[in-house]
Structures are given as structure tokens and as C-alpha cells.
Amino acid sequence: MNSEGAFNTRRLVITAVLIAVSIVLSIPLNLGPLRALGFISFGAISITILVVPTIIGAILEGWVVGLIVGGAFGLFSMFLATQQPAGSPDALFADPFISVLPRLFIGPVAWLVYQGMRSASENVRLIGASVAGTLTNTLLVIGAISLRLGVPFFATLASVSINVILELIVGAVIVVAVVNAVRGTASGKGKSSV
Numbered sequence: 350m351n352s353e354g355a356f357n358t359r360r361l362v363i364t365a366v367l368i369a370v371s372i373v374l375s376i377p378l379n380l381g382p383l384r385a386l387g388f389i390s391f392g393a394i395s396i397t398i399l400v401v402p403t404i405i406g407a408i409l410e411g412w413v414v415g416l417i418v419g420g421a422f423g424l425f426s427m428f429l430a431t432q433q434p435a436g437s438p439d440a441l442f443a444d445p446f447i448s449v450l451p452r453l454f455i456g457p458v459a460w461l462v463y464q465g466m467r468s469a470s471e472n473v474r475l476i477g478a479s480v481a482g483t484l485t486n487t488l489l490v491i492g493a494i495s496l497r498l499g500v501p502f503f504a505t506l507a508s509v510s511i512n513v514i515l516e517l518i519v520g521a522v523i524v525v526a527v528v529n530a531v532r533g534t535a536s537g538k539g540k541s542s543v
Contacts, residue, residue: 363409363414
């Protein structure tokens, strides 16, 4: 892997592609339960995979790329929130303290967990990083909303607990599949050359 500060062509391309994927996943579709490609809602149950590109970027290219992709995800989330009618729950994300700041930590935390689990198998490391990144987003966004609006943190977290569990599972499956596929393609043997 390249040093964290070095941005070669490969790293720039991967960063740009992951930012583009984050944006595409976020674009509102409002097709029944499919609110966006990265956000599916069935009544009270909602599953989002919007954090996945940020986690993948951090694992493949380091915490700096995770920070950049997470920041772009947060900025686009803030932009979309400004298009929402006043009073809509999504309009809360017009506040950068809620939409941008928490997303800056997704990639670095996922990278730290991935690096810290060196003694584990590769798939366990990927699952750990995915869970850590997803939980970072959930806990920091709910924390920011709690601070801004004065709503109880644990009650809010409990109200979305089913969604969080589903997101952890779906996110981990996607991260493992995509990272293994990318690394297999890069090496030509199914093993990482990164």
C-alpha cells in the first residue's frame, strides 16, 4: 500500500469513483420502497448502504481516502437536505454538524479497526471494519441530532435498532464481496496485491 500522504493516479481514480458511487446511491428515486439506490424503506424498517463506499475506500486506500469520500458523502447529503421541505426529517441534514461532521470519521475509524485486527483472517478484518464504520456513522449522526435538537440519544438509538442491525449485516456482506473482488481483479489470482 502507498504511504497515506501520496496520491498517485490509482488512488485518485479510486477516490473519484467512490465519490461518484456515493452520489449515485444518494440520488432520490422515490420508487416505492426504493427511496434511493442506497436507501430502501419498508414502513418502519429502513436500510441504507450509503456508508459502504467510504468504508471500502478506507480499507483499499487508507484513512485519508476514507476521510475524503466520507466528506463528499456528507456534503452531498447536506445538499439534498436543502431541497427538502421545512419540517421533513431529511431537512435536519441541512445542518453540516449533522450531515458532514459525523461522516468524516467513518473512513478513519474503519481503517483503524481494519489495521488493528491484523492477526485476524481477512474476512473478519473486513467485517470488523464495516461494522465499525457503520456504527460510527449511526452513533455520531444520532449524537449530533441529540445535541442539536435535545432529543434523548438512547431512546433515538433504540428506535432505529432494527435498522442498524440490518445495515450492519448488509454492509458487511457488500464490503467483503467488493473488497475481495477488487483485490482479486487487481492481482489476477483472487489474492490482494494492494
